[in-house]
Amino acid sequence: MHDVVILGAGIHGLCSAFELRRRGRDVTVLDRYAVGHDRGGSHGAARIMRSSYHQRRYVELARQAQRTSWPLLSAELGRTLVTDTPGVFFGQPKGLFADFLAATLGAGVPVEQIERHEAQQRFPLLRFEEHDAVMLDHTAGVLAASEAMSGLREWLSDHDVEFRSEVTAQRIEAGRDAVTIETDLEPLRARAVVVATGAWLGELLPEWSQPLTTLRQQVGYVQVEPGEHSTEVGTFPVWCRIGETAEDFVYGLPEFGKPGLKLAHHRTTGAPDDANATPAAIDRDALAELARARLTSPVIDVLSVENCLYAVAPGEELHVVRSELDARIVAVAACSGHGFKFGPVIGARVADLVEAL
Ligand SMILES: Cc1cc2nc3c(=O)[nH]c(=O)nc-3n(C[C@H](O)[C@H](O)[C@H](O)COP(=O)(O)OP(=O)(O)OC[C@H]3O[C@@H](n4cnc5c(N)ncnc54)[C@H](O)[C@@H]3O)c2cc1C
Numbered sequence: 001m002h003d004v005v006i007l008g009a010g011i012h013g014l015c016s017a018f019e020l021r022r023r024g025r026d027v028t029v030l031d032r033y034a035v036g037h038d039r040g041g042s043h044g045a046a047r048i049m050r051s052s053y054h055q056r057r058y059v060e061l062a063r064q065a066q067r068t069s070w071p072l073l074s075a076e077l078g079r080t081l082v083t084d085t086p087g088v089f090f091g092q093p094k095g096l097f098a099d100f101l102a103a104t105l106g107a108g109v110p111v112e113q114i115e116r117h118e119a120q121q122r123f124p125l126l127r128f129e130e131h132d133a134v135m136l137d138h139t140a141g142v143l144a145a146s147e148a149m150s151g152l153r154e155w156l157s158d159h160d161v162e163f164r165s166e167v168t169a170q171r172i173e174a175g176r177d178a179v180t181i182e183t184d185l186e187p188l189r190a191r192a193v194v195v196a197t198g199a200w201l202g203e204l205l206p207e208w209s210q211p212l213t214t215l216r217q218q219v220g221y222v223q224v225e226p227g228e229h230s231t232e233v234g235t236f237p238v239w240c241r242i243g244e245t246a247e248d249f250v251y252g253l254p255e256f257g258k259p260g261l262k263l264a265h266h267r268t269t270g271a272p273d274d275a276n277a278t279p280a281a282i283d284r285d286a287l288a289e290l291a292r293a294r295l296t297s298p299v300i301d302v303l304s305v306e307n308c309l310y311a312v313a314p315g316e317e318l319h320v321v322r323s324e325l326d327a328r329i330v331a332v333a334a335c336s337g338h339g340f341k342f343g344p345v346i347g348a349r350v351a352d353l354v355e356a357l
Pocket residue numbers: 007008009010011012013030031032033039040041042043046047048049167168169170196197198199200203204217219264308309310334335336337338339340341342
């Protein structure tokens with residue numbers, strides 16, 4: 001009989017394991033792929049940390065993550081997980097971006113509105129449109145995603161957490177004395193189960209098969225000719241150009257952990273993708289075009305590309321809830337394309353639910 005079994009070793013599964021182990025629970029983690037795989041939503045060198053959001057409670061949740069959760073995790077792992085850099089959020093002041101302005105500027109966080117011409121002077125490599133409103137987020141930074149993932153795995157191994165890679169959970173059955181997980185190897189029995197399988201959540205918990213939409217993202221790392229301007233973290237910002245609707249949302253990061261400026265569409269709508277399908281070839285020309293549209297400097301090359309999965313819940317909400325199957329099963333649907341920064345907060349919510357059993 002296992003104490004807690006966690007299905008999925010993405011950022012949410014690992015942060016849940018970290019928090020439960022810190023609270024003295026025995027934890028076993030399963031993942032269908034090998035350590036370091038690139039099939040889900042948590043791989044890659046970097047992620048955006050920001051307070052700027054379209055809803056006040058996410059502004060506040062981000063502050064909690066920045067002020068408490070990530071500093072604690074960095075200290076425990078002995079690694080620098082967040083590097084400060086300016087955050088620039090801009091767009092026409094209507095529709096979705098108007099929601100960002102309203103929710104963020106009045107929230108009492110160190111985010112200010114600056115004039116477009118000042119923004120263009122301070123961030124000459126970004127392309128601002130006429131009438132763009134601009135928010136400068138002083139809480140922003142780059143999250144060292146792959147450092148966080150490898151640091152968590154190392155900490156968990158050092159603290160006797162059992163990892164089983166390339167083991168696929170196929171079915172979950174709630175019995176009187178235990179929850180049983182049928183896998184492609186052997187069944188496991190546990191007092192509690194955490195299902196943090198990202199885009200695959202609906203395969204194990206039917207109540208999530210409809211609400212969650214799997215959307216594949218295409219990411220590029222582009223080489224530009226910056227002239228005398230820096231593309232380094234600390235100077236070059238994390239940025240989001242936010243249009244009137246969710247379809248028109250582009251973001252980027254400074255060079256961090258690999259060559260080239262990261263950029264991509266934040267794709268939260270559209271026809272669903274199959275998480276199990278082999279990804280289609282990435283359209284490098286489209287990524288180069290996107291870079292030319294959003295950056296003022298000449299684009300020399302798309303140095304590398306990356307596929308990555310979003311599991312988008314309605315309203316891009318994040319959920320940590322008990323499963324309808326049984327209260328001993330906790331479901332984590334916390335991606336929606338912005339869940340990495342909330343990893344440690346999500347882990348604590350999961351541990352609270354397990355401990356309350
Ligand atoms: C391109 C891209 C850019 C992003 N940018 C940002 C950003 O700037 N800031 C931010 O905060 N967030 C960002 N995100 C979102 C964030 O990265 C995700 O929300 C987060 O990584 C999701 O983690 P997860 O643990 O929920 O899912 P995943 O990382 O997908 O982990 C799920 C795991 O479950 C395993 N699994 C699935 N089915 C089974 C099974 N049956 N049995 C066993 N194991 C199973 C999978 O192998 C996988 O490892 C971005 C995401 C992408 C894709």
